[in-house]
Amino acid sequence: MKEILRLEHIQKFYGNRGNLTKAINDISFSVNNGEFVGIMGASGSGKTTLLNCISTIDTVSAGHIYLDGTDVTEIKEKELARFRRENLGFVFQDFNLLDTLTVSENIALALTINKAPAEQIEGKVQKAAESLNITDILDKYPYQVSGGQKQRCACARAIINKPKLILADEPTGALDSHSAQMLLSTMQSINEQLKATILMVTHDAFSASYANRILFLRDGVIFTEILKGGNSRKAFFEKILDVLTMLGGGQNDVY
Numbered sequence: 185m186k187e188i189l190r191l192e193h194i195q196k197f198y199g200n201r202g203n204l205t206k207a208i209n210d211i212s213f214s215v216n217n218g219e220f221v222g223i224m225g226a227s228g229s230g231k232t233t234l235l236n237c238i239s240t241i242d243t244v245s246a247g248h249i250y251l252d253g254t255d256v257t258e259i260k261e262k263e264l265a266r267f268r269r270e271n272l273g274f275v276f277q278d279f280n281l282l283d284t285l286t287v288s289e290n291i292a293l294a295l296t297i298n299k300a301p302a303e304q305i306e307g308k309v310q311k312a313a314e315s316l317n318i319t320d321i322l323d324k325y326p327y328q329v330s331g332g333q334k335q336r337c338a339c340a341r342a343i344i345n346k347p348k349l350i351l352a353d354e355p356t357g358a359l360d361s362h363s364a365q366m367l368l369s370t371m372q373s374i375n376e377q378l379k380a381t382i383l384m385v386t387h388d389a390f391s392a393s394y395a396n397r398i399l400f401l402r403d404g405v406i407f408t409e410i411l412k413g414g415n416s417r418k419a420f421f422e423k424i425l426d427v428l429t430m431l432g433g434g435q436n437d438v439y
Contacts, residue, residue: 188348188381189215189238194247196233196404207233209404210247215349220375220382222392224424225401226431231385232353234401238383239272239351240264252348269294273342273350273380275371277357279334281326281341287333288313288322291340298345312340315378316370332363339370343380350374352384356391368394389428393421400427407431 196208208230215221225231236242238249240256249256251271259267274280281290288309289296295305313319316336321329326337335355342350352371356364372394374380386392394417400407410427412420 185216185218187214188217188219188252189383190250191238192248192250194234194237194249195245196230196237196242197245206404208237208244211401211404211406212247213399213406213409215381215383217381218375218379219397220372220395221384222395222398223383223385223401224387224389224392224398224428225407227387229401230404231401235351235353235383235385238349239274240268269298270345271348273345273347275335275338275342275350275352275355277354279326279331279338279358281334281337283326285325286322287318287324287326287329287337290326290337291322291344293341294345308344309340312344315343315374316340330363331359332366335359335363335367336370339367339374343374343378348381350380350382352382352386354386354388355384356386356388364391389421389424392424393417398424398427400431402431 191214192212194208194211195206198205198207211234223231223234233242237244240259244257256267285293291309291312292305295308309322310319313322316339318333318336318340321333326334355371356367359367368391371382375382384391384395392398396412397409399409408427410423415423
């Protein structure tokens, strides 16, 4: 299977010499095309910093990140926004939808910014909306739809450009359990049917159980990783809970 993402000895420091905080301390791993990888860890373990570095929102202090062979740590500042638009899809905890645009216009945003032809935009929006079962709300505004529908709109926006990598930061954080389960099932089907590569940061073992592989971070390093393999999601969920216990407590009191 083709490797799509590779991190080599990533480090991220904050502060100065007198008061230096190592948010990420020499992390290396790779992700293959079509994988669904979860990243877990306690607050302050470095998981969000890691995601921000991969997404080029933050810069690394040392090391290299390669996306489909391109060293993203070498991309010039003025070219970063375009690189993100063309290669990355984002799903945020708080949806990040624009209230003044309809659901359809929110999904189409990246295409509009890239000045794609209008007829091309319409077809792609329709296709993305169909895959996420939200065609009936395309003309509504974000404030007129539920949290779960907003998040599926955010998912449609993330896949519209067929990005090389989808980055999800606590995507179920603002959802009730039913909406969260629907979103996770949707992300799983995007991964399986569209072969989308997903990297998801989550503190929630239930959410993580939808992934195929989990990296556990502690104090800025990879503590361990586990693979779903042939396990059922329930068995994988139990396995995740076991590692969380080993990390220093149950899900509710550490995460």
